[in-house]
Amino acid sequence: MPSVLFYIFAAVMLGFGLLVVVLRNPVSNALALAVSFLGLAALFVSLNAFFIGIIQILVYAGAVMVLFLFIVMLLDIKAEQRRKLNMPAVAGGVLLVVAFSIQLISVLANFEPGKRRINEVPLDLPAAAAARVASGAPAASINATxxxxxxxxxxxxxxxxxxxxxxxxxxxxxxxxVATVGxxxxxxxxxxNAPAAES
Amino acid sequence: MPVYSLEVAVVLLGLVLLMMEAFVAGKDKRFVAHTALLGLGAVLVGSFFVDRTPDASGFWSFYKADGLAMTYKAIALACTMLVIVLGLDYIPVLEKFTARVGGHGAWGEFFCLPVFICAGMMWMASASDLTSIFVSLELVTIAFYVMVTFMRRNVGSLEAGVKYLILGALSTGFLVYGFTWLFGVTGQTNLDVIAAKLNSGTVATVPAMFSFALILVALAFKIGAVPLQFWIPDVYQGAPTPITAYLSVGSKAAGFIVTTRILQVFLGSEALVHNCTAILLAVACATLLVGNLAAIPQTNFKRLLAYSSISHAGFLVLALAAGPAGAFGLAPGQIVAYYLAAYLIMTLLAFAVLVVINRTSGSDDLNAFNGLHQRSPFLAFALLVAVASLAGVPLTVGFVGKLLVFAAAVKASLWLPLGFAIIGAVAGFYYYLKVLRNMYWNAPAGGTLPAITLSGLTKATLLLLIAATVVLGVWWAPLFQLVRR
Structure with missing residues (x-):
């Protein structure tokens, strides 16, 4: 995938992710989250993870978001009032973001295979098939593909x-x-006409 | 019969119970509980006669059937059976607070879901891979969300359920995040392979310690240790009493087998053992202090048992932190198993009495125990034995458990944590035995109350637990044999 597309989809994902937090109307939040998932799915596809990309759209953007919207509309949640900023919560949020960033940067700095670009390491599919045959993997149709x-x-x-x-x-x-029964x-x-329970 | 057929049998039993509950005519669903008891009893007996030798299939990299796993499977089965017996006594309360369907409370599933939880706990006992630990632990936790909220017409039960759900989800997040780091530094999910890798000296220690801290926080939620212990009193108080007992014994035991297995990995690594032990000892001391000191002012017996459950978690973590030497020829994991087997007997005895009191007086308050000696000398005696054992009076099974922990701490020369443990044990004498004053000396508030009658099954269970507490406190061999299998 050309790097232009990467930047477009990354911007879509992050921008709409930001809107999820900033917007006050719950329906807009849910829709913004769905678009953010679409951007994420495109990034998965760009990493050759086609299946995860499709599942991301089908399950998260499709099923989960529809469920969210249903709940939002069923419960008739009104747009949130603008509140004063809760300083401890903001400080905690900033702290978490910094902590996660430090972790991410330190991992990326130490993870050697991560320094190569994906174009430099093309998938060697026949070699993978040979390795599967050697390890006795049963499904012959997968090897053929x-x-x-x-x-x-x-x-x-x-x-x-x-x-x-x-x-x-x-x-x-x-x-x-168990979850279904629950x-x-x-x-x-x-x-x-059941009698009211005392609590 | 291969060992994994035990869990298959338990799940099948659960399916049969669900079908019976749904399709067998009749409004009285007690037969579901009786079938569950028979089935689980059969599996418990069967667990002593299974074939435990692993074969070459990949399944055995996820599943372990060592002696420790078998002990914890037996604890899970015995605990589930006793909880079902407690549930039978609790039916009048369930009838009042569950959804009304056809003019009756709908509590049939109250006796089906614990069977699935039992299967989950048995899988946890055998889990030897990060992935199998996670799926079995989630099965148990999610089923417990439902069980805690079971009395949905009771505000307390709903509140407890929401609290348990939110904190449980948080702790799952910590657990998976910790697992991710562990997988990131070792590239493996099997615990034995991870242990070898951590010990090889090629692994960065900072990320490994980071994963240790995250996993420890998540496990602290399961076992009720500091820093995630604050949910325990509220959830224990709100949940249906048999489920409180189940959380307090079954869930804690299952959490401890996973803790034991994961700590073996970290404490086996020379580069990490020093820091990990220091963190564990700090957790143990804080847990002992919080559990025991906060228990002193409690006036509600259920909350008292909740803090007692925290304090026992402190003793157990101390045993794990005391290092590989153990005591009396038992490894730390075996000491924990012994302590938990003893804890099962005495805690369920206390909860069995509490269920009866709750049913007859509608309250868990210490005042509800006033004059219990006049109303039912047998119940009063049962609770006397239970609290004596919980406090660790000699000649009870609880004493042996505490003795093992103290011996392990002495052997490892952990004098400061030992001091905390002694403070905890002494405080325990005060708050456990407080209930005796209510039972034997305080007069009941509303004049003399009617005598309490017990069903045959309850009487037999109480007698069995009293006998086990006293006999195993004098004759130590059977439990030693059980944990050293």
Whole structure:
């Protein structure tokens, strides 16, 4: 990706991210966040992470943001009143930003592979396929796609998830079941004529 | 039978219970609890007869079945069973505060979800990889969010649930951030490989210490130690009492097995052990001080037990910080397991009495215990045994646990932390035994109250726990055998 596009999308992401904090109307906040996610997705695509880019749009910009908007509109949240700046909160925020920046800079300064540009290290797909065959990876169709010179990233994610991390997937399955049951327990509709509970 | 079939069996049991709860006719759902008890009991027995040898599959890099894991699995199963027994006693309160469906309180799931939590805690006991630690820990935490909020018509329960949710999410953030740093410096997720890498001297120490601090903060939330201990009194007070007991014992034990495993990684590294021990000792001393001194002025028995839970976490962290020597031939991890097994018995005994008091008087206040001796000498005696053991009176199981911790601290020559532990133990005598005055000497406020009748199951459970507290306090061998498997 040309660096011009990188700067455009990075500016979109950061600018709309800033608007999320600055705007006072909750609906505008949610929409600004969605646009910010779109910029982030474009950056993922520029790193050859096509699958994550698409998922970013489908799940975050699509599903999660629609959910946010639903809640904002259902609860009929009004635009926030302009408040006085809460100095301790601002100071804490600045402190956190500084702390994160220091961490980021120190990591980037120490991480040697990060100093090379992505154009300088092209993906060697046939070599990856050969390594897979050597390690006895089962899915032959993935190897074929790699040898043909295209990156089957969805297939690779799926393969890793359902073979190496199968155990985790099962545990997450139980977690989702528990969460579903829990939502029903906490939000179950009551009989209309139920007596009021004392608290 | 391979060892991982235990968790599979528990999850299947949970699914069967959910189905039974939904589709079996009848308004009285007590049979769900009874089925859960039978099933968990069968798994507990089965856990002593499983095949623990790992095979070549990749699964075993995420999962460990050493003796410590099996001990904690047994603790999780026993704790869940006792919590379900407590829940059966608590049904009248649940009936009042859960959603009304068809003219009845909807509390069937109260006996299904703990089974899934139990599976999560058993996975935590075996987790030996950052990824498997995270998913099993989240299963337990998220299920607890629901359980704490279960009595949704009670403001206290809702408030406790919101507090637990927000702080739990915060601590998860710390945990994942710490894991990221650990992965960043080592490039590995398996704990054994990380330990080898940290010990090889090629890893930068500053980022490693940074990840240690972040992970320790997150684990402090799970085990109830300083600096994330302040949620404990409020959440314990608001949650349904059996769930308070579950948080206090099950969740803490599961947090401690993960803490033990992660600390082994950091304390095994020569470059890091010095700083990590210093931080741990500071956490232990602060926890002992906060837990014990804040417990003294409490007038609510549930809050008192909450601060007591913090103070026990202090003793346990001290045992872990005391170094690899341990005491009486037990490694630090085994001392913690022993202490937690003892803690399970005495804490659940105290909560079992509290559930009955709460049901009959509607209050957790110390004043609700006034005249308990006249109303039910058996209950009063049960609580006497429980608080004596919590305080660490000799000839109770709690004494043995504290003795092991003190011995480990002496062996490691940690005199200052030992001083804090002694202050804590002495303060414990005061605030635990305070309830005795209410039970035996204070007259009840509204004249004489009716005698309390107990169900057969409750009576049997109380008797079992009293016997375990006293017998295991004199005859130490069985618990030693359990933790040294």
């Amino acid at each position: 790699l040898n043909a010179g295209s990156l089957p990233d969805v297939n690779l994610v799926g393969e890793t998830l359902f073979t190496k991390y199968n155990f985790h997937l099962q545990v997450i399955g139980v977690l989702l079941l 939502v029903i327990v906490i939000s179950r509709r009551e009989d209309k």
